[in-house]
Amino acid sequence: MSQLITVAGKINDEKFQRVCVAARWLTKEAEDRFDIRVLNLLPADYDLWLAKSLDKTGIIHKSNVVVLLGDPAKYLGGEQEFLDWARDRHGYDDSKTNAIFFKRMAKRAWEAHMAESGRQYAVMAFSQDEEEIGRILIEVFSDDCPKTCEMFLGLLTARRDEGEQAYEGCPVHRVVPGGWMQSGDVVKGEGDGDPGFSIPDETFKIKHDKPGIVGCANKLGTPHTNNSHFYITFAPLPFLDGKKVAFARVIDGLRVLRMIEKTKLRFERPTKTIRVSHCELLKVPTST
Numbered sequence: 409m410s411q412l413i414t415v416a417g418k419i420n421d422e423k424f425q426r427v428c429v430a431a432r433w434l435t436k437e438a439e440d441r442f443d444i445r446v447l448n449l450l451p452a453d454y455d456l457w458l459a460k461s462l463d464k465t466g467i468i469h470k471s472n473v474v475v476l477l478g479d480p481a482k483y484l485g486g487e488q489e490f491l492d493w494a495r496d497r498h499g500y501d502d503s504k505t506n507a508i509f510f511k512r513m514a515k516r517a518w519e520a521h522m523a524e525s526g527r528q529y530a531v532m533a534f535s536q537d538e539e540e541i542g543r544i545l546i547e548v549f550s551d552d553c554p555k556t557c558e559m560f561l562g563l564l565t566a567r568r569d570e571g572e573q574a575y576e577g578c579p580v581h582r583v584v585p586g587g588w589m590q591s592g593d594v595v596k597g598e599g600d601g602d603p604g605f606s607i608p609d610e611t612f613k614i615k616h617d618k619p620g621i622v623g624c625a626n627k628l629g630t631p632h633t634n635n636s637h638f639y640i641t642f643a644p645l646p647f648l649d650g651k652k653v654a655f656a657r658v659i660d661g662l663r664v665l666r667m668i669e670k671t672k673l674r675f676e677r678p679t680k681t682i683r684v685s686h687c688e689l690l691k692v693p694t695s696t
Contacts, residue, residue: 411441418472458474473490530546531690546657614655622658
């Protein structure tokens with residue numbers, strides 16, 4: 409009977425790609441002995457999968473790749489533990505392989521995902537009292553809600569120093585622990601600024617089923633009043649389905665969201681100023 413080996417990791421991580429190469433070698437050399445399942449996950453999806461898989465085990469795992477043996481799954485470890493196991497038990501050795509090979513694999517895998525998705529990607533960085541706290545990577549669902557995404561990306565790439573309404577420099581004016589954070593007041597930065605435009609509810613297709621969902625914060629729940637204000641969820645919030653237009657998701661940087669969620673508050677407002685310090689629309693590679 410073949411042994412199940414589950415390899416899960418972040419597709420843009422060279423250590424995960426190194427383990428994948430070893431897993432493929434094991435499959436080739438001892439095909440009848442192993443049933444290897446490889447989970448190529450986006451960074452945020454990996455964080456969520458890992459938390460669920462190791463729930464109640466007491467195991468603290470910080471690597472971007474994890475290996476589980478058998479069914480029910482038994483924790484083996486990360487990259488080094490798996491490579492040691494493959495070497496000691498089955499003679500695998502990649503010591504002569506240049507590390508740049510795995511870095512290139514990770515880069516190609518990441519670029520392939522972006523190109524094949526047909527979507528757009530943006531970086532948003534945050535600071536607290538002018539000190540950088542981290543960046544998030546946002547996948548924008550322009551295929552599902554193009555008009556909403558066009559508005560969001562327009563504000564994301566706008567230049568405040570050129571007199572334009574822009575996300576760069578906007579404070580995070582509201583934080584609801586266990587719920588969401590809000591930003592995008594490009595006028596006053598306090599949550600009640602009116603940018604002077606609104607767009608209708610485009611679609612409710614995107615569900616609030618995980619942390620990191622990005623959506624339009626409309627005016628006091630009034631339909632068809634979406635503008636520059638946006639929220640990012642800290643948890644699944646199904647009660648927003650059918651009421652708020654979600655149009656993007658955070659695919660890397662859940663750690664940054666957790667830091668913002670844990671900040672000290674006074675009436676749901678951070679006591680230290682958290683703001684969007686930088687925005688950037690990424691150039692998506694062309695699929696070949």
